[in-house]
Each structure stands twice: as structure tokens, then as C-alpha cells.
Amino acid sequence: SYELTQPPSVSVSPGQTARITCSGDALSKQYVYWYQQKPGQAPVLVIYKDSERPSGIPERFSGSSSGTTVTLTISGVQAEDEADYYCQSADSSGTWVFGGGTKLTVL
């Protein structure tokens, strides 16, 4: 089955830049979506179609794509950004697949 690979954890100090990667064989052909999930809450969409930001999401969240790896970048990380982040895309059959998640720790 198709897999999206994320690092289990990323740590940054406040004000620094956090980069969370997501790798998958089909990512050069399929859009990627990113979600933020805080403990006990439902996920929130923070990036869609690789790099678009939904209304209400701070500008410090951005997305980029290069071949089979996509990156969620959080510039000027704030304490409130500490959360789990999931990437999501589709396999060749149109099944939505999520990455394993990355825990972002703000030191």
C-alpha cells in the first residue's frame, strides 16, 4: 500500500523556522495537504494543494514541493504551534492517505 513518510519529531526554539517533510513516490503527481492537530482536538487544515493557505491560517505557515518530497515550513515558530502535523495525499486509485505524523516541539 502507498505510504507517506514523515519524521516522527521536529524541535525548534521560538522564533526559529520549522521544516517538516513528507515523502512519497507519487507526490510529484498528486497534491499534498497539511493538517495541524493539538491534543484532544480535531485536525485543522493549514495548507492545501501543496502551497495554498486557507483563510484564517497565519502567513507563517507555507508549503513547497520538490519532486517526491513536500515541505511544510513554519516561520517564526510560536509556542502555540506546538502540535502534531500530518501530510495527506492520494494514491493512484484515489484513496486518501495520511503520513504518520510529526510532533513539533517548541523548546
Add this chain to the structure above:
Amino acid sequence: QLQLQESGPGLVKPSETLSLTCTVSGGSISTSSYYWDWIRQPPGKGLEWIGSIYYSGSTYYNPSLRSRVTISVDTSKNQFSLKLRSVTAADTAVYYCARTRRDCSGGSCVRIGAFDIWGQGTVVTVSS
């Protein structure tokens, strides 16, 4: 503002059927612009997409669950539902309903996988 709310039993016995309903408020489920989805998250683990339904009744399922899952829609009640048969402890999870977009251009429509609105989630435990 559109809201989704899951409801259903929080405890299901092994081998029985898990049944959940998602009620859509603040908007109509009978829109050509969206699909309605179920996603789950086992305790301490990641997200797993279960399936989607369009208001007309067209469905898409995760192949790993297809043999046990049925998603249906009731437009008169503005609800869609999930049934998962023959459950085991591995089906214990928080179950979310969510909305995804449908984009149409040039005479064809595609599913856009941005889950932009989610319910709060409901915990379902499979145990005797």
C-alpha cells in the same frame, strides 16, 4: 457557519456493527461542491481515511476497509452515516466526519482532498 457533529454508541462489542451518524448544520448536505467523509484515529496513532459519499449516494472506500464498510446519506435529515461490520479491538478509535471539496471544470469533476471542516470526533471503544 457549517458544522459537523458525530453521534452514536461509544461502546461496541467485538464482532458487532459500529454505527455512527454525522449531522450537518448551517448548510445543506445536498451541494454539488462537496463530498462527506469519515476518518478515524486509533489512540496515540495517526489518521486513517475510511470513505467518502456524495449527496447523490456515490461512494468511495478505503480498500483496506471496503469489505466491512458502508457509508450512506439521508438528505432529508442532512445526515450521513457510517456502518463498520465485524469490529475488533483494532477498530477502537476516535471517529471524525469531515468535508472535502469537489471541483468541476471542462465537463469533468474531481475530488479535492482538502478536509476543510471536521466534526469534533467521537470515541468508539470495541470491548466486551
